[in-house]
Amino acid sequence: MTKRKEFDQGLEQLHNLLVEMGGFVEEALVEAMEALKVIDIDRAKIVIKKDPLLNQMEEKITEIGSRLIATQQPVAKDLRRILSAFKIASDLERMGDLAVDVAKVVLRLEGQELIKPLIDLPRMAEIVQMMTYESIQSFVQENVDLAYKMAKDDDQVDALYGQITRELFSLMMENPRNIAQASLLSFVGRYMERFGDHATNIGESVVYLVTGNRPDLNQ
């Protein structure tokens, strides 16, 4: 029935690249957070070193998507699929950068003892990792319900972020020598919170892909 071999192959390539980027970003997040927990410099450096691969995948998506638009004149859901791929790839690329930001914090903490054992930051990381996984799953399955469910988890991330900053502020007030490290750790909280927002953006792109409407899940 279908007469669009080349077009469908192109769309499949986009799909596979996005799934690959999703897996890459999840791993970068986990590795960066593991490195932070024990200030493992080597592990952090690997995260930083691998990031250009993610950028290359995003560029590849732009390249394939542009080619499909130029040569296949996509309409309706085909067009939304390509537009969503651009947007999702851009979100995933930013998520990769945020994992790198966490890894850079690890490098700046080289040789220091942590002022407190990390509990809530790894919890945030676990939730945003799950959100990332679910956002990619919602894309793979074109599952709007999953996209909405995933976006709800962002509330927990925001709550944890508030809690972490309060805790770190009190540590700074207790002892000014904590300020440098506590600031860095609160940045990590901010990075995780942004990470979750990008996962929510992916959910929005999935809803747009499936329904043609753009919801605001970041509320």
Add this chain to the structure above:
Amino acid sequence: MEALININKLNLFYGTFHALKNVSLTIPEKAITAFIGPSGCGKSTLLRTLNRMNDMIPGTRIEGGIAIGGTEIYSNEVDVETLRKKVGMVFQQPNPFPKSIYDNVAYGPRLHGVTSKKALDEIVETSLKSAALWDEVKDHLKRSAFGISGGQQQRLCIARALAVNPDILLMDEATSALDPISTLKIEELAQELKDKYTIVMVTHNMHQAARVSNQTVFFLNGEVIEYSDTEKLFSNPTDQRTEDYISGRFG
């Protein structure tokens, strides 16, 4: 926008073949409406009912009605010649008469009784200007219409249709025999003409429908599957069959 053309439960048979099935459509005036669909879906048949071109095909039977500006065009009182003056048509192949450029445009007005040279000169100039052809041919109006390019011939046919002051212009695959530049010129021309005329076009080129029209009707097997604003139909169609067709999954 006023609903200029009202098609009401139209059924058309070629002998035993049921070519149009219960088609009801309201086509607004001073806008471009495009009919799309795979070959044999009935889009050209419907276009041809709008100026009764199907009357000439033996064995054609029509049920239901078409009203243009409130007048039922299949009633016995309607004079087909008058109808076709009001509803002009441009075909796939440019079909100028074997006459001069001037005489092609003046043909209709002369037929309808205009004899004054001054009046004819004026009509020819206005029509050629409206068809965006005047500047290219004004210096050799007496030359044969066969001496100009296919794209120019098609614009000449449009000028010829405009010369009798129609309300509606039907375009049946009017650019499919033309090169891309000539196609673009006709598309731009259609955009200009829609301020004064109601245009209904049949096209196999979906992207042309997407570029040019205000509304699009998608036909399949003699039925209207979807009719909506062109932007909506090409960005988020309601019916899966429309989506499949415009995405090139069949047809």
